[in-house]
Amino acid sequence: MASEKPLVAVTCTAPVNIAVIKYWGKRDEDLVLPINSSLSVTLHQDQLKTTTTAAISKDFTEDRIWLNGREEDVGQPRLQACLREIRRLARKRRSTGDEDPLPLSLTYKVHIASVNNFPTAAGLASSAAGYACLAYTLAQVYGVDSDLSEVARRGSGSACRSLYGGFVEWQMGERVDGKDSIARQVAPESHWPELRVLILVVSAEKKLMGSTAGMQTSVETSPLLRFRAESVVPARMAEMTRCIQERDFQGFGQLTMKDSNQFHATCLDTFPPISYLSDTSRRIVHLVHRFNTHHRQTKVAYTFDAGPNAVVFTLEDTVPEFVAAVQHCFPPESNGDKFLKGLPVRPTPLSDELKAALDVDPIPGSIKYIIATQVGPGPQILDDPHAHLLGPDGLPKPAA
C-alpha cells in the first residue's frame, strides 16, 4: 500500500503548444477566463517538453518547488491557485465516495521539481508546458481523474491546451465561474502525419513585456482587440477546425498567418503599444511570403507569440528546401553544425530561381538556430523510477 511508503512520487512530461488562433486577453484575471476561444497544435516532446516530479510525504513540513534546479517561491499566487484547485478536486472525489478513499492524507505537503529540455533563454513559452505538467503530475499523485483544464488554466491560460496531444481548442466558455472554459482535442496527433514544425529561434536584444501584463493592457486600451474577440475569432475557430479536419494546408497556413498578424496588430493598437516582432521577425515574414509566391501556393506559414521567435508550419516534403532558404537568408554565424536541432533534415541545394525570388540581403547570426519538430501527444506518465527528479529524501537529485 502506498500509505506505508514514506514518500509517493510521480513523474510526468508535458508538451509545448503553439496557438494558430491566438489567445490574448482575459475576461476574468483571477479565474483566467479568456475573451475568445483559441486553437493550438501540440508539439512533440522529443524536442520540447517539461518534466515534473511531484512527491507527497507525511514528513514534509511545507510545500516546496524547484524549477530547473533552483528553489522558487511556492507562495506565488498562480502556483497556489493550482495547488488549491487540485486539492479541492481530490477532496471532492473523496467525499463523493465513488471509489476508495485516498490512501494519503490531503494535508500532506508536496515537493515539486520541474525541468525543461530546452533553454529558457530560447524565449519559447515554457509556462504552458510547465503548468500543464504540474496539473497532470499533481492529478496522478492525488488520484484526481476529472478534467484538469481549470487546474492548468489557473497557472497559465494556454497551459490547458497542453493537456492534450494533436490539435486542441480552448473553448472560452460563457459561465461566470469558468466551469465551461475547457480544453478539448479537435484531432489526435496521428491525424496529419505530414505536418512539420520549424522553430526559428531569433537573437533577441532585450527582454519584452510579459504576456500577462501585456494582454491586460491590451484589454484595457485596444478598441481593435474587443472587436477581434467578438466579431472575428468565432468564424476563424470554425474555419481553422475545418482546415485541420480536412488537412487543407493552404487554408490552415493562410489563416494561421492572418491570425498571428492580427494578434500582433492588437498589440500595436495597445497603448502604450506593444511590439513583440523584431526586424528579424519581419524578415522571416517576408521570406515566407516570397517563398510561397515563388511556388504559387502556401507551402509554409509563420506564427509568432509574445516574442520574436517564428514558428513555421509546413509539410514534410517542403522542409529541406525551406530550411535551405532560411540558411541562405540568415547564415549561421559560428555554430554551423548546431544550427539545426531536432528532427533530421536532408540537406538540399537552393535553386538559383528561388534564391533570386527571395531577394534578400543575407544577415548572418540573426537566427540563432532552428528546431525541427512535429505534432505530438499529450502529457505522459514516466514509469521508470529513475526518471524522478526528486530523491527518496524528497529533495532534487543532483544533476547527472
Next chain:
Amino acid sequence: MASEKPLVAVTCTAPVNIAVIKYWGKRDEDLVLPINSSLSVTLHQDQLKTTTTAAISKDFTEDRIWLNGREEDVGQPRLQACLREIRRLARKRRSTGDEDPLPLSLTYKVHIASVNNFPTAAGLASSAAGYACLAYTLAQVYGVDSDLSEVARRGSGSACRSLYGGFVEWQMGERVDGKDSIARQVAPESHWPELRVLILVVSAEKKLMGSTAGMQTSVETSPLLRFRAESVVPARMAEMTRCIQERDFQGFGQLTMKDSNQFHATCLDTFPPISYLSDTSRRIVHLVHRFNTHHRQTKVAYTFDAGPNAVVFTLEDTVPEFVAAVQHCFPPESNGDKFLKGLPVRPTPLSDELKAALDVDPIPGSIKYIIATQVGPGPQILDDPHAHLLGPDGLPKPAA
C-alpha cells in the same frame, strides 16, 4: 491684357501636411474617396514646401510636366484627372457667365514645373504638397476660384488637406459622386503658436510598399480596418477637434499616438502584412513613452505615415530637452553639424535622471537628421516673376 502676352505663368507654393487622424483606404479608387475622415496639421513652408509654376500659351503643342528638373510622363492617370477636373471647373465658371470670359483659351496646352525644397530621398510624403500645389497653381492660371478639394484629391487623397494652413479636416462625405468629400480648416496656423514639429528622418534600408497599393490591399483583406473606419474614427475626429480647439496637448498627443498605432495595426492586419515601422521607429516610440513617463505627462507625441520616419509633436519649451534626448539615443554618425535642420534649437544638457530613465543603448547613425518646424499657412502665390521655374520659352530654367 493677358491675352496679348505670348505666355501666362503663375508660380505658387504649397505645404506638406501630417495626419493626426489617419487616412487609409478608399471607398472609390477612381474618385479617391476615403473610407473615413481624417485630420492633419499643415507644416510650415519655411522648412518643407513644393513650388510649382504653370504656364499656358497658344504656342504649346502639348501638356508637359517636369518634376525636380526631370520631365515626367504627363499621361499618368492621376495627373490627367487633375488637369481634366481643373479645366472642367474653368469651363463651368465661363459658362455661368458671372464674370468676364477667360482671356486665354481653355484649349491652350499647359507646361508645369515643380520642385521640392527637401530631398525626395528623405522619404517624406511629397505627393500631398505636390498635388495641392498643382491644383492651386492651375486654379490661378485658369482663373478658377471654387473649392479645389476634388482637383487635389484626384491627384492624391491627402493633398486636399494641404490646400489650407493650420489644422485641416478632410470630411469623407457621403455622396457617391464625392462632391461632399472636401477639406476644411478646423483652426488657422495662428491658433496654437507654441506647437512645434520635429521630423526624425530615419535611415531606411529598403523601399517600401507604396501607399496606394498598400491601402487597397488593406481594404480588401483587413477586418480590423473596416471596423476602425466605421466605429473608431468618427469619435476620434470629434475628440481631436476638441483637443485642437482647446489647445489640450495631453489629449492631442495621446490621441495622435493612438491613431498612428492603430493605422499601423491595420497595416499589420493586412494580408500579406505591411510593415512601415522599422526597429528605429520602434526605438523612437519607446523613447517618447519613456520621456513622457519621466515627466509624468504627455510632453511629446509621435506619428508615423507609410514609412519609418517619425513626426514628433511637442510644445516650444520642450524642444531643446527632447532634441537632446534624441541625440543621446541616436548619436549623429558623421554629420554632427548638419544633424539639426530648420528652426534653431537652443542646445541643452540632458539631466542624469532623464538619461537613466531613457534606458537605451545608443545606436549611432540610425537617425539621419532632424528637421525642426512648426504649423504653417496654406498655399501661397509668388508675385516675383524671378520665382518662375519656367522661362519665357516655357521650358524649365537651368538650375541656378
